[in-house]
Amino acid sequence: MEAGLSGELDIRADFPILAREIGGRPIVYLDSASTSQKPEVVIAAIDNYYRCHNANIHRGVYTLAQEATELFEGARERIAAFMGAETATTIFTRNATEAINLVAYAWGRGNVGPGDTVLLTQMEHHSNIVAWQILAEEVGAQLRYLEVGDDGLLSLDQLDAELSTGRVKLAAFTHISNVLGTINPVAEIAARVRAAGAVSLVDGSQGVPALAVDVAAIGADFYVWTGHKALGPTGIGVLHGRREILESMRPFLAGGDMISTVDWEHSTWNELPWKFEAGTSMIAEAVGLGAAIDYLAEIGMDRVRAHELDLTGYALGRLTEVDGLRLIGPPGADLRGGVISFEIEGIHPHDIAELANRDNVCIRAGHHCAMPLMRRLGVPATARASFGPYSMPADVDALVDTLKRGCEVFGL
Ligand SMILES: Cc1ncc(COP(=O)(O)O)c(C=O)c1O
CATH class of the missing domain: 3.40.640.10 (Type I PLP-dependent aspartate aminotransferase-like (Major domain))
Structure with missing residues (x-):
């Protein structure tokens, strides 16, 4: 992660589930738009x-x-x-x-x-x-x-x-x-x-x-x-x-x-x-x-927003490293919450999510309960990564790595 990015807010330790491993490896939870994880206090x-x-x-x-x-x-x-x-x-x-x-x-x-x-x-x-x-x-x-x-x-x-x-x-x-x-x-x-x-x-x-x-x-x-x-x-x-x-x-x-x-x-x-x-x-x-x-x-929503803004900007930048990946939605992080939908040419979104799951990277694929919007976008589905206040640049790195590996599997 580059200096000045979102490292300041590191609250992962407050979320017991984020310490869980599956198959001996940590989970990378990037589906907070579906539901957030819960801190110990809750x-x-x-x-x-x-x-x-x-x-x-x-x-x-x-x-x-x-x-x-x-x-x-x-x-x-x-x-x-x-x-x-x-x-x-x-x-x-x-x-x-x-x-x-x-x-x-x-x-x-x-x-x-x-x-x-x-x-x-x-x-x-x-x-x-x-x-x-x-x-x-x-x-x-x-x-x-x-x-x-x-x-x-x-x-x-x-x-x-x-x-x-x-x-x-x-x-x-x-x-x-x-x-x-x-x-x-x-x-x-x-x-x-x-x-x-x-x-x-x-x-x-x-x-x-x-x-x-x-x-x-x-x-x-x-x-x-x-x-x-x-x-x-x-x-x-x-x-x-x-x-x-x-x-x-x-x-x-x-x-x-x-x-x-x-x-x-x-x-x-x-x-x-x-x-x-x-x-x-x-x-x-x-x-x-x-x-x-x-x-x-107690954290302060301004800090939550600043953290997710940094993280979203970082993710929008890093995702461009993946060949054939098309980002959907406003170009700048400042116009967005921590939600990033994307497609990869030649791989169905469900396959993207399935491949990511092999690396314990939890992203969602589908119409996201927005079928009319899918029609407007001219796609049947998208893959989507989304952040919570506990998400970190390392989660983005893991996503980018798994997507690059996925492209190799598909010979892209
Ligand atoms: C924008 C938006 N509205 C409404 C909902 C529905 O939330 P719930 O199923 O908790 O009622 C969701 C859940 O995904 C959502 O993202």
């Missing part, structure tokens, strides 16, 4: 919760139940503060997908009608497409897509043109593309959408793990993300919403916890955020996500 927080504090939350008067409630609600408070959001408008869901569905059902059904437009982009994950397709079919609305340029970027002129029709009710767009790595100017897009009288939703699934995100500064009406990509456990996601919109919405799922009163015929709803949290919550997962956020806050 594993310990979940373990400690079950060993020492487990009880159902909110209703119990006994000490254990109070402790569990405090741990759960305390995690929410710290997560909201980390995100620059209000605690009451920070709602726990199972994942980002469920958060988007919550908005599509509880807001969409009441606010989108025949002839209205739901505006998406060609770089969305299926999570931020399919729920809107079902809504549009049901209510007679149309879907429109902002195009992805050959540089992997969206056009704000096209956004303005779409908004000028006056038909856009909602614009939903990703903060960082899980395929291209593109960082979208979400505050600027949200401001334009708002000025046009429409509602905005940002899919922050790749944004929260990689950038210092301030939900209030971004100014979108909804901002969703998923815990397991941000060093937290699976089974928990977050929806931040604008208070007046959340208050105007009907509940999404119905049952215990989300009610204030229940009579034979009718019920009334609990206050925010519990109105949208039906049934027993993912208590241990919230505790684990709280620990993940504390860990990231």
Whole structure:
């Protein structure tokens, strides 16, 4: 590694799984865009919760139940503060997908009608497409897509043109593309959408793990993300919403916890955020996500970003050493999160991933839950390497080595 590159942040020792070997050799984990690895503090927080504090939350008067409630609600408070959001408008869901569905059902059904437009982009994950397709079919609305340029970027002129029709009710767009790595100017897009009288939703699934995100500064009406990509456990996601919109919405799922009163015929709803949290919550997962956020806050997201920016720049440079490799997405690291999709002429992406696995290099190949984007790019699939804050230049070196060996195997 060259001097001045990302060596400053070396937190690998905090992640027990990174010490694991397979076949007597270390693993090189380059699939953090799918899910991140978990630091010891997160594993310990979940373990400690079950060993020492487990009880159902909110209703119990006994000490254990109070402790569990405090741990759960305390995690929410710290997560909201980390995100620059209000605690009451920070709602726990199972994942980002469920958060988007919550908005599509509880807001969409009441606010989108025949002839209205739901505006998406060609770089969305299926999570931020399919729920809107079902809504549009049901209510007679149309879907429109902002195009992805050959540089992997969206056009704000096209956004303005779409908004000028006056038909856009909602614009939903990703903060960082899980395929291209593109960082979208979400505050600027949200401001334009708002000025046009429409509602905005940002899919922050790749944004929260990689950038210092301030939900209030971004100014979108909804901002969703998923815990397991941000060093937290699976089974928990977050929806931040604008208070007046959340208050105007009907509940999404119905049952215990989300009610204030229940009579034979009718019920009334609990206050925010519990109105949208039906049934027993993912208590241990919230505790684990709280620990993940504390860990990231202690490092500082600016440092995480600086580290991944350096690493991405280093990787973009080194990957050009591989014959026939074509990088997909914006040319500069500064326009990207730590996600690098690529193709190698003459080798199918699945074969690339399979060959890499022989060297314990974990990369992903496929459509990455973005089939419309694959169509736009004119490829059936890509190979993808993605970084977390624990990724190091040595991981990139191992990737480049395995790709070079793969090219030899294929006689390229
Ligand atoms: C950009 C983006 N949005 C949404 C999701 C869905 O996340 P989850 O499956 O945790 O809901 C992903 C996961 O890959 C993603 O990368």
